[in-house]
Amino acid sequence: MSKDKKKESNQKQELSEWQKRNQEYLKKKAEEEAALAEEKEKEKQARKEANSKLLEESKKSSSESDEEASSPSKELSEKEEKSQKDDRKVKEGKEKKKKEKPEKPAKPKIAPVHIWRAVSILVPSVLVLLLSVYLLTPLSTIKNIEVKGNSNTQADDIKQASGIQDSDYTLALLLDKETYAERIKSNHWIESAKINYQFPTNFTIEVKEFDIVGYYVSGEEYYPILSSGTVE
Template identity: 40%
Template sequence: MTEKDVQESEEMNSGEDQEKEELVEEVAETKVAAPKENSDSDQIQKEDQEPSEFLLKWQERHEAFLAGQKEHEKPIEEEKTKSPKNSLFKKKKTAKMDPISVDVKEESHALSKETPKTALPKGLIWKVIPIISTALSFVIICLYFITPIGKMKNIQIEGNTHVESAEIVKDSLIQEEDYVLTTLLNKSGHERNIKHSNTWVKDAKMTYTFPNKFTISIQEYKQIGYVKRGEKYYSVLSSGEIADTETPHDQLPPVYTTIYLTDPELVKDLVLQLATVNQVVLSDIRDIHLTPSKVTNDLLTLTMMNGNKILIPLSDIDFKLPYYEKIAPQLEVVSVIDMEVGIFSYASQ
C-alpha cells in the first residue's frame, strides 16, 4: 500500500468518526428538545416501537459508507496480489529445498568422509601395462601395413644353383605395388607359383622377417645327366623331367652322364629307376644307350667310366644294377656284365 492510499484511508476514518460524533450530538439534541411530558401514553409507545426518521437516514448513510469503503479496499487488495513489489511490507522469500536431495548430498558427503580414495594396487597396474602395450603395438603394425611404406619389400633368394634369382622372383608373381601384408597373406600361393613355373624347383619356402624382408628358400632337383639333342645338352633332373633351358657346352661339368634317349617317357622311367641306386654307381656311368634285343625291347647299354659295359633291362635297374658294386672289384680287364637274363660277365673284345 502506498503512502497516498494510507492517507486516503486515514481521511476516510476521520470523516467517519466526525459523522458519528455529529449523529451522537443530533441524537442528544433531539432527546433534550423532546417534550418531557406526553399527554398520550399510546403515542409514546408508538414512538418507542417505530424508529425515528433520523435513525433511518443515519442507518442508510452508514450502510452506504461501509459499501463505499469495501469497494475502495477491494482494488487495493488486488494490487497487493498482482504487484507485491509495491507493498510496504515485503515477505522474504525462503529457498525451497528438496529433502530427498539434501539427504542424498549429506549421505554422499558422509560416505566420502568415511571411505577415503585409495590408490590402484601395483599388481593391477602391472597386469594392465601388457594389455595396453600389445594394443598399441597392434595399431602401429596395422598402420605400417596399410601405408605406402608397406609396399617396400626386400626379397632374398637362397639355395638356388641352376635358376637365376630374378627368374624365381618373376615366377612368384610378386608385384612391386603389392603390400607387404598382402604378400605375406598370399605366401602359399607364391610358393606354388615358383614350384609350378620351373622344372628345377623341387620345393620353395617363403619366410617373413619384420618389417619387410622376405626370404625364399629353394630346393632344386638333383641332376642325373644330360640329354643330347643334336649338339645341345639339356639337364635331366631327378624328377624325370628334362630342363627347358639349354646348358652351354662350356658350362658342362668335367664328368657327367649323357643319356641318348629320345622318348621323354623312357627318360622319365629311367630316372625313376636310377633314383634307387647308390650315388657312387650313378656317378660312374658315362653314357646310356637304348639297345633293344629280340628278347628285351627296353634293353639298355650302360658304359662306365673305366670302360666296362652293363647290359640291363630298363625295368630291372632298381634291383640288378646295385650288384655292380660287388662285381666291379673282381674284374681284372675291361668286361661286359650281362644282366639281361641272369648276371654274368666276360671280357669285352
C-alpha cells in the first residue's frame, strides 16, 4: 500500500510540472498572439491614417482645380454680360436714330403704259441712229456683183445696162432689185433678168438670152437674128 501511494504522489508531481510547463507555453503563445494583434491593429491604424491623408489631399487638389476652372468661367460670364449690355445699348441707339429720322417718301411706281410708250419711242430712234451711222460709212456702198447665164454678152455690158453704180447704197439695191432687173432688159440680147441677194453684200444677176434663130448676111458680114426678131 505504501508503494502505491508513493507512485501516485510521484505521478501528481509529474503532472503538476507538465501543467506548469503547458501553462507557461500557453501564456507565451497568448502573449505572442496579443503582440501580433497589436501590431496588426497598429498597421491598420497607420493605413487608415495614410488613406485619410490621401483623401484630404485629393479633396484639396479637386477643390483648387474647381476654383481655377470656375474663375475663368466667371470672367467669361462677366465679359458676356458686358458685351450683351453693349449690344443692347447699340441697338437702343439705332432704334432711337431710326425714330428720329423722318421716313423717306416712297417713290411713285411707273405705270406700264408709260414704259411701253418710252420703249416705242426709244427703239425706233436708236434704229434710225444706227442706220444713219451705217449710211455715212463706206460699208454702206460695198457690193459684190456676179453675172450668170450670159454667153453672147459681156458681164460688164449687163452691169452697165442695169445702171448699178459703185456709189449706190447696198440697201437701195436690195430694196429696189426689180427696177434694176428691168433695166437689164434694155440690152437686146436679154430676154429676162433676176437679181438675187446673199448676205452680207453679195448680189447675183441671173439672165436668160434670146436664142439665135438665123443670120442676116450683108456682104461678107453675118448678123444674128434673135428669137425676139431683132438683128444684132
